Amino acid sequence: xxxxxxxxxxIGLTEYEAKAYFHLLKKKFFSASELATLAxxxxxRVYEVLNSLIKKGFATKIPGKVKKFSAISPMFxxxxxxxxxxxxxxxxxxxxxxxxxxLTPLYESKKDNTDPYDYIEIVRExxxxxxxxxxxxxxxxxxxVSMNRPPYAIDISEMKKRKKISDKKGLxxxxxxxxxxxxxxxxxxxxxxxxxxxxIVRVTNHTPIKLLIFDVKTIVISLPDRIAGEDxxxxxxxxxxxxxxxxxxxxxxxxxxxKTLEEFYQQKKEEK
Numbered sequence: 001x002x003x004x005x006x007x008x009x010x011i012g013l014t015e016y017e018a019k020a021y022f023h024l025l026k027k028k029f030f031s032a033s034e035l036a037t038l039a040x041x042x043x044x045r046v047y048e049v050l051n052s053l054i055k056k057g058f059a060t061k062i063p064g065k066v067k068k069f070s071a072i073s074p075m076f077x078x079x080x081x082x083x084x085x086x087x088x089x090x091x092x093x094x095x096x097x098x099x100x101x102x103l104t105p106l107y108e109s110k111k112d113n114t115d116p117y118d119y120i121e122i123v124r125e126x127x128x129x130x131x132x133x134x135x136x137x138x139x140x141x142x143x144x145v146s147m148n149r150p151p152y153a154i155d156i157s158e159m160k161k162r163k164k165i166s167d168k169k170g171l172x173x174x175x176x177x178x179x180x181x182x183x184x185x186x187x188x189x190x191x192x193x194x195x196x197x198x199x200i201v202r203v204t205n206h207t208p209i210k211l212l213i214f215d216v217k218t219i220v221i222s223l224p225d226r227i228a229g230e231d232x233x234x235x236x237x238x239x240x241x242x243x244x245x246x247x248x249x250x251x252x253x254x255x256x257x258x259k260t261l262e263e264f265y266q267q268k269k270e271e272k
Contacts, residue, residue, distance in 0.1 A: 005019060016045060020050065025071045031067065093246075137214070140171060143215060144214055150181065176255050176258055179203055203259045204259070216248050221236045222235045
């Protein structure tokens with residue numbers, strides 16, 4: 001059950017909404033009081049939760065003397081979620097065109113910014129990239145998401161030796177890794193260490209870009225420097241909420257379709 005609740009939360013439901021929808025699937029109809037007891041939702045909140053599920057397309061109300069509620073089939077409910085994501089992506093595509101027009105002149109003007117977090121900062125020196133990312137991580141208050149692919153600024157073999165990655169309470173971490181990176185045993189141990197520290201790790205066939213997003217406000221995009229060599233990295237740090245929301249939506253689309261770390265390991269075991 002816990003695994004399903006977490007998956008439902010990842011696509012946008014609250015804790016109570018996820019519990020309510022999960023239990024609604026178990027029977028044809030529920031009264032609000034029955035559901036509150038079964039799903040452990042406070043009675044003072046159950047109608048609010050049910051109305052929110054109805055609005056989001058996960059439940060429906062059955063007419064009658066006693067109000068009854070029923071779950072919408074996951075096939076249709078999740079299709080609605082995907083459709084909303086796709087609509088949001090289309091909307092943000094238009095936004096990013098406008099943002100590109102406004103940000104590009106700032107970069108091309110070659111003006112020096114006294115504050116490294118204004119608009120765009122281009123960083124090519126590995127230690128400086130680590131420093132900037134570390135500061136952004138320390139400043140984050142809610143969530144950090146990462147879409148991983150090499151090359152990496154940090155030494156993975158050294159990082160995996162730690163017993164714990166982060167002690168910052170209240171900060172949510174989500175990682176999307178690509179399958180080919182697990183050919184390096186150190187990388188797999190590193191991801192396992194993150195998961196043991198409370199992060200949510202997912203694995204996909206291929207990640208399209210190397211990306212970090214901090215509190216859906218600041219993004220770090222890292223690309224191999226084709227002039228300096230594939231092992232060199234150029235990082236672009238952009239503090240812009242609209243652009244961050246766009247990439248956050250893209251991340252969530254990939255993340256929702258990816259395997260858990262356990263599912264990935266089980267698949268590799270079955271393939272042997």
